[in-house]
Amino acid sequence: MSESPAAASTGRSTRPFSRFEWLIAGRYLRARRKEAFISVIASLTMVGVAIGVATLIVVMSVMNGFRGELLDKILGLNGHFTGFPIESQFTDYKETVTALEGVDGVDFAVYFVEGQVLATGQGQSTGVTVRGMDEENLKKLSLLYNATEQGGFDQWDESRGVAIGYRLAQTLGVNLGDQVQIINPEGTMTPFGSTPQIRSYPVNVIYNLGMVEFDSYFMYMPLEPAQDYFKMVDEVLKPGQAQLDPLATDEEIDAAYMRVPRASAVEIFIDDPDQVGLMRQRLQSAPETRPLVLTDWQQRNETFFSALQVERVVMFTILSMIILVAAFNIISSLIMLVKDKSADIAVLRTMGATRGSIMRIFSMTGTAIGVIGTIAGTIIGLIVAANAEALRSSISNLLGVTLFPPEVFFLSSLPSRTDPVEVTVVVCMALGLSFLATLYPAWRAAQYDPVEALRYE
Structure with missing residues (x-):
């Protein structure tokens, strides 16, 4: 059964998100002259999400490649067990x-x-x-x-x-x-x-x-x-x-x-x-x-690979803060948008839009910022991770400085191995934080009293 025009105009719908709600959310995402400042903040927030996602993907891919290359080369020459004779x-x-x-x-x-x-x-x-x-x-x-x-x-x-x-x-x-x-x-x-x-x-x-x-x-x-x-x-x-x-x-x-x-x-x-x-x-x-005295590769390299694992966890936690900061920016930009659109909210409420409809409109607006930033960051991160060594060589030649010197990092080139599971975790984390960041501003918008909002208009 199709949705009635009245339901579409008032926001009452049997579907989770009506066409009317998508229309209003999309309109709020497009900048107009008097809303330029809010639009700039939203754009910067989107860039922040993209940078955070791309950085996480690149860094985790390089660390995966670094660990994998070291493991392959160490275990390619030194066995998983070394046996020494006794007796x-x-x-x-x-x-x-x-x-x-x-x-x-x-x-x-x-x-x-x-x-x-x-x-x-x-x-x-x-x-x-x-x-x-x-x-x-x-x-x-x-x-x-x-x-x-x-x-x-x-x-x-x-x-x-x-x-x-x-x-x-x-x-x-x-x-x-x-x-x-x-x-x-x-x-x-x-x-x-x-x-x-x-x-x-x-x-x-x-x-x-x-x-x-x-x-x-x-x-x-x-x-x-x-x-x-x-x-x-x-x-x-x-x-x-x-x-x-x-x-x-x-x-x-x-x-x-x-x-x-x-x-x-x-x-x-x-x-x-x-x-x-x-x-x-x-x-x-x-x-x-x-009889042999056996020592395994984990015993021989326990300190080294434990340090790598700790570094992976610390780097992931620190770089996740970029996405978290971008999520806070989503909150601030949505609060400003809600404040600016208080009259529009009141009009929509008087036309019959429910609190849930208002909440969904602003949730979609904020989530869209996170989704676009996440998609852009994922694409950029995958491209950079796939060409990490070429970019390192180009930057080193341009600046005349050896980035990631082999004497320090053990390897002659910068390896990169992208793990689909880790990429999925990063994307889900970015989308989840973006959605959570919209809940409070959207809830505040849904609580607006139409009478109070229109009193001074």
């Missing part, structure tokens, strides 16, 4: 990796040799972490294997060279093919004390992971040279071999002894990084694995 020397590392990869929920595992050294290039020196790995295990670390800028990991085991990050190459002043000298203070024992272990290796690979920590402080080496350099190879008698005569020749000694290489630890990568508690139980109870 005996870690000589069965290959069998241990095979057993670990058979545990349900484990993606893959790698073994490695690791040590701290001083690296020297063309007159420059810096401390680095050397990690020895064979090509089979490097291929499992696709993030590193595919990050080469110069050279490559083909025939890595036979290369007898090293792989370094491009920032470390800049620090040492070396290029592909140049020699890097590494010094280990725990060298060979002599009657006069320990002498440093000093060796030189050619640079066969320069990689770029986009993360300052790995590009500046990590050096990779084939497994066997690393085991030899860090003295991770034991000389033991072959099974069944009797003790040699003290006067045995070198050939007899070589024939009687065998080399038993060791590893430092294993990295374990699991399918779901958040299931570290469950996976710890599975790994420790697996019957075929040797």
Whole structure:
């Protein structure tokens, strides 16, 4: 059944919002000369809502991208679990990796040799972490294997060279093919004390992971040279071999002894990084694995990621204040509008408009300001978030200043990942505050007494 003309003219309607109410609310939104000041306040309020929504979307997207990139890169090279041997020397590392990869929920595992050294290039020196790995295990670390800028990991085991990050190459002043000298203070024992272990290796690979920590402080080496350099190879008698005569020749000694290489630890990568508690139980109870001391990625990075989470909450709370201030501006602009339209309200009431109709008119007027601002802010925020790195580069080039320096923020570029759930929360919050801001002015307008309002007109 259609709405009657009388009902439309008086605001009485069977629908929540009648065409008459939409018409009056739209008229109040359009500026006229004598209402220019109120219109300016409403426009500024709309801009405030848009800025608040856009800022929240951009900041939360950048923080999501920052956390995601750090997590991907940290867990792309360092496993979700690191296992250190106990009870005996870690000589069965290959069998241990095979057993670990058979545990349900484990993606893959790698073994490695690791040590701290001083690296020297063309007159420059810096401390680095050397990690020895064979090509089979490097291929499992696709993030590193595919990050080469110069050279490559083909025939890595036979290369007898090293792989370094491009920032470390800049620090040492070396290029592909140049020699890097590494010094280990725990060298060979002599009657006069320990002498440093000093060796030189050619640079066969320069990689770029986009993360300052790995590009500046990590050096990779084939497994066997690393085991030899860090003295991770034991000389033991072959099974069944009797003790040699003290006067045995070198050939007899070589024939009687065998080399038993060791590893430092294993990295374990699991399918779901958040299931570290469950996976710890599975790994420790697996019957075929040797005893290992396990540390997970949450333990290693607990302080860092906790600080990121606190920062996310604080930034969201602080930036939400922009929308809250804009909501207060909606209240002030609507109160001014209600004051200015007191005579119109009285006329509408005398024509039969109900209090509810008056309240809906001004609620729609104020809510429309918030809706338009929210839509505009959402569009701007999504565009800026999608082009965050391009905008950062443009502003940096224009001002001649490095924004978000990699040395401070760990990453070479400004990442951005927009979360649809967070965008929805921001939009709903902006719309909700905008609607709540209209209730008091609209209620005040509905309470106007037509007689009192027209007395002095």
